[in-house]
Amino acid sequence: MSIEIRHIVFDIGRVLIHYDPHIPFSRIIPDDAERKWFFANVCTHDWNIEQDRGRSWREAEDLLIAEHPTHAESIRAFRKYWHEMVPHAYVECVSIMESLIAKGYDVTMLTNFASDTYKEAQKLFPFLTLPRGVTVSGDTRLIKPDVAIYQTHAKSFDLDPAATLFIDDSMVNVEGARAAGWHAVHFTDPQTLQADLLSYGLAV
Template identity: 35%
Template sequence: MAIKAVVFDFGGVLIDWKREYVYSRLIPDETERQWFLDHVCKMEWVVQQDGGQTIAEGTAELIAKFPEHEALIRAFYERWPEMLGGVLTDGVALVDTLDAAHVPLFGLTNWSAETFPYAWENYPVLRRFREVIVSGRVGVVKPAPAIFALMRADIERHLPGVEPHELVFIDDNLHNAEAATALGWHGVHHTSAARTATKLRELGLPV
C-alpha cells in the first residue's frame, strides 16, 4: 500500500546541532571535553529539558551535583544558539523533493519548548510541515510510544483513516527509528541523505 505521509525528525536530519560547537571553545582539551559531555552536560540531562523540565530547573539541579562546573553548565543554554550549525542541505533537499511531489509532511522532534522558538524563527524549513510536535511542549520524548500516538493523531486530522504502515518516520537516532518500526510505521534510520533517499524510493516515494 502506498505511503501517505512522511514524518521528519529535525536535529541531525534537517538542522546541524552539536554540543561540541560551544564546548570545543570552552574546553580545548579533547579528553576533558569528552568527559564533561559524557558525565556532566550529558544527553540524558538534555533530554530532561526536551521532555518539559524548565531550563532553570535543569540547570539548578546539575549545578547542585557539579558545583565546580557551574560556569560551564550555565553556558549550555546561555550559548545554546551557538550549538546550531545551520541547515543540513541534503536533508532539506529531501523535504523539497517530497513537498514538490505533494507528499504530506510532518515534524516530530525532541526539543526544549524554551529553545525551539529560536530555531523556528531562524530556520524556515521547520515551518514547511503540516503539523509539528515538539517534545518539550507535550511533555513526552521519543522513543516513547505516547509521542508517536500524538503524532499519528495529528496526521489523522489531515488524513482520516491513515494506518501505521502508511507512515514513514525519519530520525538520526536508531532507537527512535526502531520505536516507530515497532509501532508498525516504516522507521528509517538516517545516516546520510543518500541512504535515506534510497530507502524512501524502496517504499515507493518519489525522491
C-alpha cells in the same frame, strides 16, 4: 514494495539540521579530556534529554549547579550558547523534504527538542515551518522512543500508522516508530535516504 505511503514524518536534529554541543564547548573547555569528562559527568545526555521531556532550563541548571558548583559557568553555557550547537542545515535533506511537500505528499515532523530551543530553531531555520506541523517532545512531555509520542503524533495529525514513513538518525527511535505500527528508515546520508524513499515508491 506494494505499501502505499501517504504520510512522511521527519526527525529534525541530525536529519535536517546539524547538532553538536562540542562546537561551543571546544572554546569554553578547550582541554579535550576535561571537556569529555564534563559531558560524561555534568551536562550528560541523560540530563539534557529531560529538557526535551519538558523540564525547564532553570530547573535543570539549578539541579546541576547544586551538585557541581565549581562548574556553574559551564553549566549555564549549555543553554546560553545553544544556538552555536546548530550551525547549519543539511541542505540536501532539506531539498528532499521540500521536494516531497511540493509533490503533494503529507509531510510532518516529530522531534525530541526542548520547547524554547525549538522556537529558536524555527527562527534560525525558516524551512521548519514548511511541513504541515510538528510534534515537539518538550511540549507533549513525551520523548522518542516512547511509543506514546508516535501515537500522539499520529492522532494529532490524523495519520494512518500503516501508511506512515518515519525518518530518524537514531536506530532506537526508528525501532520505536516501528513498534507504533509505522514504517521507518534509519537516516545516515541524503543519498541513502533518497534510495530508501524510492524503495517505498516515493520519488524526489
